[in-house]
Amino acid sequence: MRARTLWESFGFAFAGLRYAWRTQRNLRIHGAITILVIALAGLLGFDPLRWAVLLLTIAMVWAAELFNTALEAVVDLVSPAFHPMARIAKDVSAGMVLLCAIAAVLIGLALFGPPLWALGARFR
Numbered sequence: 001m002r003a004r005t006l007w008e009s010f011g012f013a014f015a016g017l018r019y020a021w022r023t024q025r026n027l028r029i030h031g032a033i034t035i036l037v038i039a040l041a042g043l044l045g046f047d048p049l050r051w052a053v054l055l056l057t058i059a060m061v062w063a064a065e066l067f068n069t070a071l072e073a074v075v076d077l078v079s080p081a082f083h084p085m086a087r088i089a090k091d092v093s094a095g096m097v098l099l100c101a102i103a104a105v106l107i108g109l110a111l112f113g114p115p116l117w118a119l120g121a122r123f124r
Ligand SMILES: Nc1ncnc2c1ncn2[C@@H]1O[C@H](COP(=O)(O)OP(=O)(O)OP(=O)(O)O)[C@@H](O)[C@H]1O
Pocket: 024, 026, 068, 072, 075, 079, 080, 081, 082, 083, 084, 086, 087, 088, 090, 091, 094
């Protein structure tokens, strides 16, 4: 296979992101939540450590969803017909996304809870 330019490689990566965005409703939901939490973190004046944890958490959920999309495509390619192992592969992958989403909610509570509580206290 011939050597690619860096731009061509980025092009493939963006094509993958575009495909996942177009076909995966969950990813678009993550997109909306990502914009909301980044805006809220900005309003609350997150410190650098809070930003780092927030961005890592967002990346974790997006990466899990993208990996799940890639795995679904591979499973559909090798096993378009029903197969118990195909079901296991897809279910385990869905479990990974669920686990990451639950962790993200808990991390979100830890990150946003104290500053929101402190903000609320000023109005009580
Ligand atoms: N080839 C297959 N053989 C056996 N079971 C399958 C197969 N394809 C899908 N399934 C079952 O159907 C479920 C849903 O699969 P599907 O490919 O529709 O994912 P999805 O619901 O679109 O997931 P997502 O919402 O993450 O895109 C799987 O978790 C699995 O249990």
